[in-house]
Amino acid sequence: MESSEKAEAGRTIVLASGGTGGHLFPAQALASVLEARDWKVHLFTDKRGLEWQDRFRDGTVQEIASSTLTFGKPWQLPRQASQLISGFRQCLDQFKLLTPQVVVGFGGYPSLPVMMAARYAGISSMVHEQNAVAGRANRIAAGLGNARVIASSFEPLYGFSAAQMKRVKLTGNPVRKQVIDAARPYNAPPADALFNLLVFGGSQGAQFFSDFMPKMIAELPKAVLKTLRVAQQCRPEDVDTVRQAYEAAGVTALCKSFFEDMPELIARSHLVICRSGASSVAELGVIGRPAIYVPLPHSLDNDQLRNAQSMEKAGGGWVMLQNEMTPQETAAVFTRLRFDEADLTRTALAASAHGRPNAAELLADEVEKLARERLSKDTAPE
Numbered sequence: 001m002e003s004s005e006k007a008e009a010g011r012t013i014v015l016a017s018g019g020t021g022g023h024l025f026p027a028q029a030l031a032s033v034l035e036a037r038d039w040k041v042h043l044f045t046d047k048r049g050l051e052w053q054d055r056f057r058d059g060t061v062q063e064i065a066s067s068t069l070t071f072g073k074p075w076q077l078p079r080q081a082s083q084l085i086s087g088f089r090q091c092l093d094q095f096k097l098l099t100p101q102v103v104v105g106f107g108g109y110p111s112l113p114v115m116m117a118a119r120y121a122g123i124s125s126m127v128h129e130q131n132a133v134a135g136r137a138n139r140i141a142a143g144l145g146n147a148r149v150i151a152s153s154f155e156p157l158y159g160f161s162a163a164q165m166k167r168v169k170l171t172g173n174p175v176r177k178q179v180i181d182a183a184r185p186y187n188a189p190p191a192d193a194l195f196n197l198l199v200f201g202g203s204q205g206a207q208f209f210s211d212f213m214p215k216m217i218a219e220l221p222k223a224v225l226k227t228l229r230v231a232q233q234c235r236p237e238d239v240d241t242v243r244q245a246y247e248a249a250g251v252t253a254l255c256k257s258f259f260e261d262m263p264e265l266i267a268r269s270h271l272v273i274c275r276s277g278a279s280s281v282a283e284l285g286v287i288g289r290p291a292i293y294v295p296l297p298h299s300l301d302n303d304q305l306r307n308a309q310s311m312e313k314a315g316g317g318w319v320m321l322q323n324e325m326t327p328q329e330t331a332a333v334f335t336r337l338r339f340d341e342a343d344l345t346r347t348a349l350a351a352s353a354h355g356r357p358n359a360a361e362l363l364a365d366e367v368e369k370l371a372r373e374r375l376s377k378d379t380a381p382e
Contacts, residue, residue: 012040013367014100016064016115018108018137019048022130022279027106028055029174029360030128030367037364042098044091046110064090066110069136087113088120095121101371104128104363105147107135115145124148124370128363130173130278132306134159142167149366153278153359154310159301171363172356173282180357182263183287186348188341189270193227195338198269200233200262202277202296208322209273209294210238212330214245219331224338225250231265233257263287270344271337276308276319284317285355290347291317292333294325316351 013034017023024045031041035057043049043056044064053061067083070076091114103118105111105127115137118125126149127138134142134157141147142164150157150164153173160168189195199209213232220228230253234242239255246253259265266272266283272291274280284291293308308319320330337344356362 011038012042012098012100013371014042014044014095014098014103014114014118015106016044016103016111017049017106018110019046019050020108022277023106023108023111024049024052025176025279026128026130026174026360026363027104028052029176030104030363031056032177033174033360033364034367037368042094042100044094044110044114046108049110062094064110064113066113068109084109084113088117091117092121095123101374102126102367104367105138105141105145106130107138109137112137112140112145115141115147119144119146124374126151126366126370128171128173129153129157130282131303132156132158132310133301133303135300135303148370151363151366153282154307156310158306169362169366171366172359173278174360174363175279175282175286175357176263179263179283179286182267183352183357184267186270186288186290186345186352188344188348189227190341191223191227191339194229195224195227195271196269197228197230198232198265198272199230199274200259200272200280201275201294206233206235206238206257210234210242212325212327213273214242214249215327216330216334217246217249217251219327220249221335224335228252228338230254231259231269233259271334276304276311278303278307281307281311282355282359285311285351286357288348288352288355290337290344290351293317293319294322295319297322311351311354314350314354316347316354318347 015027017027034041043061046066047063065083065087067080069080103123103125105115125147127141127147128151129138130153132154142150150168151171152168155170201209228251232255234255236257243255266287266289269289272289276293276295295304295308311317312319
């Protein structure tokens with residue numbers, strides 16, 4: 001094959017991702033940048049990820065057989081391993097057709113057969129870790145899968161060996177275009193102006209906040225309540241109860257199970273109370289809003305706690321542990337912040353400094369660097 005033909009064949013990148021938003025949002029953001037740079041991008045994911053087909057180009061999203069390894073239930077491991085092996089073979093067949101130059105893993109067990117097939121086929125690979133603690137799939141991909149680059153969203157990054165840490169490149173966590181477009185300067189309101197509070201979390205976060213926030217609101221002084229406006233994500237079954245609790249306290253509140261315009265709500269907020277999943281922390285950093293982070297208590301490897309601590313260390317937020325929170329103490333913290341314009345402004349600026357709106361571009365740079373190295377190797381004279 002002539003060099004020009006090889007270069008044309010090498011304009012393809014495969015992304016491998018678990019089927020949840022935390023993995024797929026950064027994959028989608030990277031795909032947009034790479035496509036703008038004239039790369040063909042294919043996404044390999046599981047059945048859940050197929051729901052994202054409309055966010056990628058037609059025919060570029062493929063379901064790969066996979067399974068989560070449940071080491072606590074060893075009797076299920078043979079079936080799970082069989083699924084992963086089936087996905088591995090699938091990937092090898094697809095690689096022959098697509099001839100990708102680079103494979104990028106975004107974590108989640110569906111990425112594992114893709115990353116292992118890339119190593120077997122001799123294709124350059126890298127992983128992107130969204131959290132401050134490496135997920136199990138990315139740890140395996142960095143080890144057995146021999147990923148050449150580990151792109152990190154947080155500093156410090158936990159979970160990789162000392163040798164693997166030498167491959168780490170800090171890029172940040174890519175966010176959606178809607179998040180970047182929503183970013184604007186923060187203005188802390190004076191004491192007599194309306195104060196917008198946003199509360200959100202995942203399914204488990206929504207349940208906790210639905211129970212906790214009405215109790216906290218009941219402890220707030222009238223001076224805070226009279227200017228407070230709340231937008232809160234709740235479980236569907238909690239929406240009416242939470243709204244009624246706010247009404248009883250004389251607070252105007254928008255309570256919904258899902259907000260389509262979350263980036264805009266973040267931008268309008270003066271303070272956010274939320275969980276500290278990787279995407280949430282990244283979006284709050286890019287938009288630049290102060291937040292009280294309440295990490296999910298039993299998140300795997302305490303990744304949410306590490307995420308929140310990274311932002312707190314940078315001065316961009318405050319960490320409160322769920323099992324230590326009381327309505328009275330939280331109300332006291334909230335009241336202090338409500339009337340401390342300087343602290344809110346400092347924290348918003350620090351959150352913005354922690355954010356990386358160019359994360360997708362930085363990640364794309366690393367992908368293209370690997371691709372150039374691969375092309376140089378392939379076209380080198382014998």
